[in-house]
Amino acid sequence: MVCADTFRAAAFDQLKQNAAKIKVPFYGSYIETDPVTIAEEGVAEFKNEGMEIIIVDTSGRHKQEIELFDEMKQVEKAVQPNNIIFTMDSSIGQQCYAQAEAFRKAVNVGAVIITKMDGHSRGGGALSAVAATKSPIIFIGDGEHFENL
Numbered sequence: 385m386v387c388a389d390t391f392r393a394a395a396f397d398q399l400k401q402n403a404a405k406i407k408v409p410f411y412g413s414y415i416e417t418d419p420v421t422i423a424e425e426g427v428a429e430f431k432n433e434g435m436e437i438i439i440v441d442t443s444g445r446h447k448q449e450i451e452l453f454d455e456m457k458q459v460e461k462a463v464q465p466n467n468i469i470f471t472m473d474s475s476i477g478q479q480c481y482a483q484a485e486a487f488r489k490a491v492n493v494g495a496v497i498i499t500k501m502d503g504h505s506r507g508g509g510a511l512s513a514v515a516a517t518k519s520p521i522i523f524i525g526d527g528e529h530f531e532n533l
Contacts, residue, residue: 386426387412388419388459391443391452399441406530409435419443419455424462440465453490460491467494469522472513474500480509484516493517499525502532 385403387410389395396412403410411426423440430438442459443452460468470484470493487493496513501524510521525533 385410386423386430386438386440388423388426388440389443390417390419390422395441395443402530409433420458420462423459427463453486456487456490468492469495469497470513470517470519471497471499472509474498474507474509475503476509478509478512481512481516484513488517493519495519495522497521497523497525497533499533502526 385399385408387396387399389399396414400410400412409430411422411429413422416422416425419442423442427438427440440459440463442456468491470487472480472484476483484493484496496510496517496519498507498510498513498521501507507524513519514521523533
């Protein structure tokens with residue numbers, strides 16, 4: 385796992401702890417502030433180590449945060465991922481289509497993950513996400529732990 389989320393204060397520590405829980409390598413930096421650099425360096429390091437699956441975790445985005453979408457495009461260009469996954473909170477509701485469409489316009493979304501299906505929401509936005517991204521749902525999260533995905 386590569387932590388390219390430099391926006392949320394606890395992202396580094398949270399992802400590092402989660403990587404340790406599921407016993408996978410972690411790459412991140414307390415010092416580097418450029419998410420593109422972190423993503424590029426982390427992916428290069430893990431590829432050199434022969435890793436087959438590398439997850440680059442980026443900052444969450446809202447469809448109106450143009451600079452974050454530009455950052456996402458730069459990360460895509462730098463690491464050239466095999467798959468980009470739009471991860472959505474099941475409670476997003478009617479905003480989901482616009483949000484997923486904004487992602488699809490920015491980068492080549494290949495799959496959707498829906499989280500928090502164990503809550504009160506009905507997850508109706510999932511169909512909107514599929515329609516907007518033209519991508520399948522690959523995982524549904526119904527809890528707070530990795531085994532619930």
